[in-house]
Amino acid sequence: MLKKIANIDRRIIFIVIVLCIIIPFLTKTVLEIRVSAPVKSAYKALEKLESGSCVLFSVDYDPASQPELQPMLIAVLRHAFKKNLKVIMMCHWPLGFPLGQDALMVTAKEYDKKYGQDYVNLGYRPGMSAIMLGIGREIRDFFASDYAGTPVDSLDIMKGVHNYGDITLLIGFEAGATGDYWVRLAGAQFGQKITLGCTAVCAPDCYPYLQAKQIEGLIGGLKGAAEYEKLVECPGAGIIGMTAQSAGHIAIIIFIILGNLSYFILKKREKE
Amino acid sequence: MAEIIGIWVAAFLTLCIFSFLYKDNPLYKFAEHLYVGSSAAYMLVYFYFFNIKPMLIDKFIAETGLARWILIIPTFLGVIMLLRIHPKIGWISRWSIAFTMGIGAGIGIVAGIHGYILPQTKATFLPLFIKGDLIQSANNIILVVGVLTTFLFFYFSKEHKGLLKPPVKIGMAFIMVSFGASFGYTVMARLSLLIGRIYFLLHNWLHLI
Numbered sequence: 001m002l003k004k005i006a007n008i009d010r011r012i013i014f015i016v017i018v019l020c021i022i023i024p025f026l027t028k029t030v031l032e033i034r035v036s037a038p039v040k041s042a043y044k045a046l047e048k049l050e051s052g053s054c055v056l057f058s059v060d061y062d063p064a065s066q067p068e069l070q071p072m073l074i075a076v077l078r079h080a081f082k083k084n085l086k087v088i089m090m091c092h093w094p095l096g097f098p099l100g101q102d103a104l105m106v107t108a109k110e111y112d113k114k115y116g117q118d119y120v121n122l123g124y125r126p127g128m129s130a131i132m133l134g135i136g137r138e139i140r141d142f143f144a145s146d147y148a149g150t151p152v153d154s155l156d157i158m159k160g161v162h163n164y165g166d167i168t169l170l171i172g173f174e175a176g177a178t179g180d181y182w183v184r185l186a187g188a189q190f191g192q193k194i195t196l197g198c199t200a201v202c203a204p205d206c207y208p209y210l211q212a213k214q215i216e217g218l219i220g221g222l223k224g225a226a227e228y229e230k231l232v233e234c235p236g237a238g239i240i241g242m243t244a245q246s247a248g249h250i251a252i253i254i255f256i257i258l259g260n261l262s263y264f265i266l267k268k269r270e271k272e
Numbered sequence: 273m274a275e276i277i278g279i280w281v282a283a284f285l286t287l288c289i290f291s292f293l294y295k296d297n298p299l300y301k302f303a304e305h306l307y308v309g310s311s312a313a314y315m316l317v318y319f320y321f322f323n324i325k326p327m328l329i330d331k332f333i334a335e336t337g338l339a340r341w342i343l344i345i346p347t348f349l350g351v352i353m354l355l356r357i358h359p360k361i362g363w364i365s366r367w368s369i370a371f372t373m374g375i376g377a378g379i380g381i382v383a384g385i386h387g388y389i390l391p392q393t394k395a396t397f398l399p400l401f402i403k404g405d406l407i408q409s410a411n412n413i414i415l416v417v418g419v420l421t422t423f424l425f426f427y428f429s430k431e432h433k434g435l436l437k438p439p440v441k442i443g444m445a446f447i448m449v450s451f452g453a454s455f456g457y458t459v460m461a462r463l464s465l466l467i468g469r470i471y472f473l474l475h476n477w478l479h480l481i
Binding site: 011017021025064065068094124125126133180181184187199200201203208213214220221223237241244245248249252 | 384466469
């Protein structure tokens, strides 16, 4: 029996994990979500802004991270629009643009926001570090027009927005190291207030920034997205996915415990 | 109609990729090759229309004077980078690499020191005992001990034995906890991706939820 557990067919593990994810979806089970301190800080950073303040959204991920970061982006956009903040969106990842645009279309419609007045999508520009440093001088040097080629000077929302001094908060949605650059360049060199929303893989690397108060708040992975959805009282893909995530985690923990127990017992028996 | 076709294609390709979990098969290979090919083509087109066309071709046509002719420098550096394919003159591409490395190092060193090392060092200068706040005091002690012992773990000028052994062991324990946290978050991230795909299959494709 122990040998069987120690050499379990990986396909059985896959089936169990898939079932652990499918069953909560089909049974529509929703677990209680506790909001963690980093997400609460991120929420507060946006909540305390005055109506009409400019918030820069940096969408730096692609479809590979969509399940984690898209619900997060939608939840934060809902919060921003609810607070009547001006949303300026840009991206350092080429494929972040369509994802950001999708999220803007959904949320702007819900809150009856107008393009060019309440929000704008500047799109993608290459040259990450150069752009981050350049925005400290003049955003128009890199984004003279929006994603559709409309000159930014013709858009109401961009009037009076020139550099970091005019941006109250920067929120980066990160699937890679772009968030580090935001903190090290825009944060450290220009004093820009930053909140990071990142994939779960990147989250452990961002905690030192939070501890050192280099960022205002941290939203990590699908769990972070679910917590933010709870705070803005708009349940979405984050909350729906959390039960499946918890079930999957429990299955993995059980497999790890069983695997280790059988390994150690078998090792002990071999010695005897 | 186009949306429905898109969803069916996406669902088919998702199942093709998942079929690898059973074993390698032609359907998986087909989806894999399709992904690599379409991604490469997409990125090529994207980079042409977002890099080369607006930042080089259009600017060269629109600008005048120095702003126009200075564009020859990046064009030259870009072209010589392509010389790597020729073994005899491939060495010329090192000029472009040197230029890129110079800029990267310049930005990286300033960002690394000013934006990471100094603030992070500053953040470890914490009071070890705070009156009336035992939890915060414990947190600060753990943080400071963790930083110092982890540093000692990476101190290789002296063998890790004698007086150095206990703190190095503690440092190793902190590193292990860090690895554990990273692994836990990685599992969470990968499960989230699976959840996203399964949600797509059940919601968008099969309309079961």
